Amino acid sequence: MAIKLNAADSRPLYLQIIDEIRRAIILGTLQEGDSLPSVRELASELVVNPRTVSQAYKELEIQGIAEVRRGQGTFVTRNVYSSLNDRIAVAKRIAKKALADAKSYGVSTEQLLIMIGELTREKTGSSISIKTG
Amino acid sequence: MNRTQLHQTPSWKTVWTQQLQATSLTMRSPVTIALFATVVGTLLIVTTAWRVGEPIQFHPERTMFPSLIGLLLPLHFWRGGKQFGANLLWTLPINRIAHALAKVLAGWIWLTVILCLYFVWLALLTFVTGGEFIAQEIIYLPFDFPGIQQDSPSAVVEQIAFTAPTIFWVTPFTASSTVYLAATAMLLGFKNPLRWSAGLILIIVFLNLVSGAAQIDWLQTLFANIFAGPIGLDTLLTAGTEAVQYSTHLPNGDQVIAWRKLPDPAKWLQATGIWIVIASAGFTLALSRHRES
Amino acid sequence: MTIAQTAKSENYIFAVSSNGLRKNYQSRTVLEEVDIRVPFQSFYVLMGENGSGKTTILKMLMNLERADNGSVEIFGCDSKFNAAQARAQIGYVPHLAEHEYQWMTCRQFLKFVSPYYPSWDTDYCGQLANAFSLQMDTSLTRFSTGEHRRLQLITALVHRPPLLLLDEPFEGLDPLIRRKVLRLLTQHLADTPTTVLITSNQIHELESLADYIGILGSGKLVAQMSREKLHLLVRNYSIETPQDWSLPEQFSGLVMKYSSLGREQQFTLLGEESDVINRLSQSGASVKDVQPLSFEDASFALLEGAKQI
Numbered sequence: 001m002a003i004k005l006n007a008a009d010s011r012p013l014y015l016q017i018i019d020e021i022r023r024a025i026i027l028g029t030l031q032e033g034d035s036l037p038s039v040r041e042l043a044s045e046l047v048v049n050p051r052t053v054s055q056a057y058k059e060l061e062i063q064g065i066a067e068v069r070r071g072q073g074t075f076v077t078r079n080v081y082s083s084l085n086d087r088i089a090v091a092k093r094i095a096k097k098a099l100a101d102a103k104s105y106g107v108s109t110e111q112l113l114i115m116i117g118e119l120t121r122e123k124t125g126s127s128i129s130i131k132t133g
Numbered sequence: 134m135n136r137t138q139l140h141q142t143p144s145w146k147t148v149w150t151q152q153l154q155a156t157s158l159t160m161r162s163p164v165t166i167a168l169f170a171t172v173v174g175t176l177l178i179v180t181t182a183w184r185v186g187e188p189i190q191f192h193p194e195r196t197m198f199p200s201l202i203g204l205l206l207p208l209h210f211w212r213g214g215k216q217f218g219a220n221l222l223w224t225l226p227i228n229r230i231a232h233a234l235a236k237v238l239a240g241w242i243w244l245t246v247i248l249c250l251y252f253v254w255l256a257l258l259t260f261v262t263g264g265e266f267i268a269q270e271i272i273y274l275p276f277d278f279p280g281i282q283q284d285s286p287s288a289v290v291e292q293i294a295f296t297a298p299t300i301f302w303v304t305p306f307t308a309s310s311t312v313y314l315a316a317t318a319m320l321l322g323f324k325n326p327l328r329w330s331a332g333l334i335l336i337i338v339f340l341n342l343v344s345g346a347a348q349i350d351w352l353q354t355l356f357a358n359i360f361a362g363p364i365g366l367d368t369l370l371t372a373g374t375e376a377v378q379y380s381t382h383l384p385n386g387d388q389v390i391a392w393r394k395l396p397d398p399a400k401w402l403q404a405t406g407i408w409i410v411i412a413s414a415g416f417t418l419a420l421s422r423h424r425e426s
Numbered sequence: 427m428t429i430a431q432t433a434k435s436e437n438y439i440f441a442v443s444s445n446g447l448r449k450n451y452q453s454r455t456v457l458e459e460v461d462i463r464v465p466f467q468s469f470y471v472l473m474g475e476n477g478s479g480k481t482t483i484l485k486m487l488m489n490l491e492r493a494d495n496g497s498v499e500i501f502g503c504d505s506k507f508n509a510a511q512a513r514a515q516i517g518y519v520p521h522l523a524e525h526e527y528q529w530m531t532c533r534q535f536l537k538f539v540s541p542y543y544p545s546w547d548t549d550y551c552g553q554l555a556n557a558f559s560l561q562m563d564t565s566l567t568r569f570s571t572g573e574h575r576r577l578q579l580i581t582a583l584v585h586r587p588p589l590l591l592l593d594e595p596f597e598g599l600d601p602l603i604r605r606k607v608l609r610l611l612t613q614h615l616a617d618t619p620t621t622v623l624i625t626s627n628q629i630h631e632l633e634s635l636a637d638y639i640g641i642l643g644s645g646k647l648v649a650q651m652s653r654e655k656l657h658l659l660v661r662n663y664s665i666e667t668p669q670d671w672s673l674p675e676q677f678s679g680l681v682m683k684y685s686s687l688g689r690e691q692q693f694t695l696l697g698e699e700s701d702v703i704n705r706l707s708q709s710g711a712s713v714k715d716v717q718p719l720s721f722e723d724a725s726f727a728l729l730e731g732a733k734q735i
Contacts, residue, residue: 005634007630007633007634007720007721007722008720008723009720010657010717010718010719010720010721012653012654012657013634039616040613040616040617043612043613043615043616044609044610044612044613044616045609046634047605047608047609047612047631047634047635048612048634048635049469049612049615049634049635049636049637050612050615050616051467051615051637052634052637104715139501139515139588140514140515140543140544140545140585140587140588141514141544141545142510142511142514143541143542143543143544147541147542148542150541151538151541151542154538155527155530155538158530158534159529210526211526212526212529213524213525213526213528213529213567214524214525214526215524215525218490218522218524219485219488219490219518219520219521219522219523220523220524220525220526221523221525221526221527221539222525222526223488223490224488224490224513224518224520225513225539225542226510226511226513226514226516226542226543227510227542228509228510229509425489425506425507425509425510426506426507426509
């Protein structure tokens, strides 16, 4: 599994790790019952402080996404992102980021939406309808 | 997390063993070379003695060889180290002074071992060439007569029968130990021991030249006493048998080696005591630069 | 007693703490009132320009250099009066090492050093020597700088000390080996709970390991904080200002970086965000945007700030 961290990202590392694992679950790379790499493995692969990885795993456990089985490792417990609500939450986060980027370059929300529509048409050939209001 | 214990320091026994072992390890190559040289040297000496018909007499005090060993060993043991910095020896979990002492003592044990071997070798040479251990020898002394220049080539000399006291056999040990201590003190006490030694030698040579040229008598007397005086370095290193010898002519024209004066065991004891005290003081000062607090 | 217990019972939250360390060389001040606090089991990166006194501090922790004033405690052991005990807790990689055991082969050297540390792990030693591909039967005089550094790292790690003092440990190592060393160090931290105090100019390599940072500027510890705090306290403020506006006096010493483009001015400032915004607004500037910085950027901002002081 490829977990990537971005040094330029100013968010705490453990949050980045959590997001990456969630992403893997959304994409189906990680499924219910799969084991997560051990703290030692993941830490040395990413060259991250093992305590940061532990922290991320603990957080995942609190969120009910992973569970620690003594002596066996950490496992994915449920496929949270299959539910509609979770997908909406992810979509919201991506949109937020896009809006922030747009703002920093002086692109208006409308222009952004139009461009998303155009790009989607180019790629899939079908138009999407955006409901506003 | 709870498994991390406060770590222990090593036992003194461990430190001693390590220092002895490391010293022995570093002595391997010099000892090999020395063994080779000894074999060659022995052959040469024995054949010459037999050919000339002059046996080797047992006089371990009449050579600076032990002192040379005492000087070379510290240089060998401490080579490559910088004693004022993150030297490995000082980073280990042992009190620095105790650690240095362990290393110095381990080296000194080796020095003693080498000297014992040297002693045995000399004894064997004496035995093989048919020499004597306690031999009476005839020594030319200046005729003690006022107005006669002792050093003049044709000075009148008298002959005296002399037997070197056996206590002089201790000289190789005391001499080399003192030199060993002094050299170690230099190496441990100065950031740039070689620079300091060179400087010291230059200063002495310079002062000697100046005092000679400008006729500063007291300075010349001082130097003469330090090196060849009754309790000078020569007495420490060779029991006062080296610097007293000079070449002169007998009235019949024969050239002989004469002695200015006979070596004196009491003076030798004094000299040894004084120089050991000086070397120890220097060594203590040098060590104190490495104290922990 | 375990260190964790000691830490609890005697209130040592710090693996290393120094009080008012001061050092002068002749008339030059090398260290001035340095109070370094390395929290128990943290990964503390000590940054500073060359000659800012980083190496001197580590040497003082090892009691290799005498401070003119001040004291150091390593897990509660005074580094001066209980020096041997303090050093027993430390795995030390010095910046430069010149010792009189260079004539030994690598194997002889490890065998020589190992008994000094009762907790020496012989298996681990073999593993690391293998991983670092050290020639065991080569004399140390023939080792390259990089090989010496790797050997120092092995000696420091193999007795699994509670505290690692690493002085520029990656200097002289080529990039591939650096990567390997970092991996092994990470694994070491996962296996052995360790406090790490490391000096390095290559912050980007340690970025993801660090959780504490100390900044030395000409002998003074100008900043010392956790990663979280750094993240909160060092931020980038984009502001638009009326003409003839200048930054209020109260920000002196808190400006880490400044740049401007057209009307927009950017300041990297040290302080609580809400407080900074308040003060900026009161001075007549309008804050357009506030951005947190990555760890590396924030550290460098602090380092640059330290230069100005």
